[in-house]
Amino acid sequence: MREPVELRRQRILAAVAARGSARVSDLADELQVSVVTVRRDVEELAREGRLRRGHGVVRSTLAAQDLPVTPPPEGDAVAVVVPERHTYLYESLHGARSVLEAAGKRIALHIAPQVAGAERPLVERALADGAAGLLLAPRWRTRADEEGDHGWLAALDVPAVLMERRPPRGSALHAMDSVCSDHAYGAHLAVRHLVELGHRRIVFATRDDSPTARTLRSAFARIADGHPLVEKWAWMLSAPEAGQDGPYAEHETAELSAVLRELGATAAVLHGDVDALMLVQQLADNGVRVPQDCSVVAYDDVVAGLGTTPLTAVAPPKGEVGRAAAELLLQRLDAPRGGGGAVRRVELLPALSVRGSTRRWDDDADRPK
Template identity: 85%
Template sequence: MREPVEVRRQRILAAVESRGSARVSDLAAELEVSVVTVRRDVEELAQEGRLRRGHGVVRSTLAARDIPAPRPPDGDTVAVVVPERHTYLYESLHGARSVLEASGKRIALHIAPQVAGAERPLAERALKDGAAGLLLAPRWRTLADEEADHAWLAALEVPAVLMERRPAAGSALHAMDSVCSDHVHGVHLAVEHLVCLGHRRIVFATRDDSPTARTLRSACARIAGAHPLVETWAWVLSAPEAGQEGPYAPEQTAGLHEVLRRTGATAAVLHGDVDALMLVQRLADHGVRVPEDCSVVAYDDVVAGLGTTPLTAVAPPKADVGRAAAELLLERLDSGAGGHAPVRRVELLPSLSVRGSTRPL
């Protein structure tokens, strides 16, 4: 489906603001549109005063000399920055909203386009508009994206809490408040459920393009590799576009049905819900029935229960993550500049919803 013009222009604007400047040809390649289309968008944005045009180059209007001094925080507004097209984090947003609105805070919602570094200009704009605190869920498709955000996040001068993002130990963000799901425990729930049903050979199909996806992949390898009853396990990408840069071995990019037959696996853990539903459809196309031939556990539980065969799923406490993050942020705001409470890293345990896609071997 063709991307709406305004969404594409917002992505261009976010990309240029995050870098200061960008070549038109590079933007066209990133957005997978023609150079002519980008030139037309840039011209419109320039006429609106939101960008500066050069010869083949676009520059941000937010150069340091052009940015007015931020307004003092008004105490009533909290900015929430989440990625576009991310239903999982939207549930966390609704959880945070219930807490913030009950406390009398106004929410300023900022949707970050799917462009590396898109969150920074949105956060800076929110602070310029007087936001007293921030709730952030950066997309961070790659580790490089995450590390590129360390410096400005660590330098924030207002209380900020990361949602569903766990700062790496020893990093610049190690001393930043965060609330997230314990995804290692989520994988443990999935594996134990399948093992208790008699399954001994399991395939894991996960994404590899977010901090959650990378945590899941690592947890799958560690838990399955150490489990005394798991005889064989394998890992594949859950969708062709779900990986970060770099080549993958043939078995990591092979079709799920091929890996199931090669390994003799009778069960699979699939991340996330939409990918899981599509993979189940593809299995049916290749004569693999769920759950008769393969038991399936999905990970996320946003729409897993809506399939023709409702999927057993690990359900991270998405809304509770948002509520806990908002409560932590409110505590920081209430304590004021003189507060010296220790940094908190909160982890909430997922649960397992058993449905029709799993059964005893």
């Protein structure tokens, strides 16, 4: 299936932000599209003010290399650490940026590569450069990665706020400021919507390589187990390569359309949008119509609405998370040292956007003949 235009442009933004600048020809090779296509995307992104164009080169409006290099007044620099190639968190970053820049704070953006423990040296470098505060979104592909960061994060001696991360209760980071989406509520929205439409057998699929995916998996299991109208359900990986820990049961890494048939499921919830869009195409190839034969809900809502069949989707408040995290950090920076008040664990509620990929299920009329 052809990649949606907005998703491709998000990937361009992520790639350029990770490096500060990139050649158009290199982007075309990475995305496996023509140079003409990338140029067209770059022109539109530049028109929207999201990129800067040069002669064969494109530069990020977010990259640390493009921010003012004049040393700021003491206490005016805020370091922001986000994972490489994570368009979801780049939306949160945009939200944080608007608040910090309005407050006169210089942003020092650090992109963490896709290796365990990559955030710590970036934070140490930022502190050595005089950062007065930190906004952090560690990748934490596994629970072990997260636990490995507890000690040094808890020992930070500057104000720091975790963005779209929720440390477990009782951990060393439980008493650290954090702002995130209430993904358990997002899971509830998806299940409630499908059950109200008459669906009783549901497959849940997540990418099991992030804190959000692990939270969703746990929430889906708890909600489906406790719901009196859910007859059968199953969890699996949204893509076999999404799992890092393993081992998994055979059905948890099987082709999703096969699991739907085996369970007799009439609906699926997928994290995230791209995997949901690919499922719709996969089902069409197997003669299964969306939403007539199977309703599909995506979780993320970055590009869910751009498919041939626009997908019903749960939308975490990505930009608002960034703004709230930045506002909390500013409060900490303005308060007397040690006098910032109680630690805050802020959760913002996702919303459900109903589109064309879900419909009411009538057991007699809608079952495939």
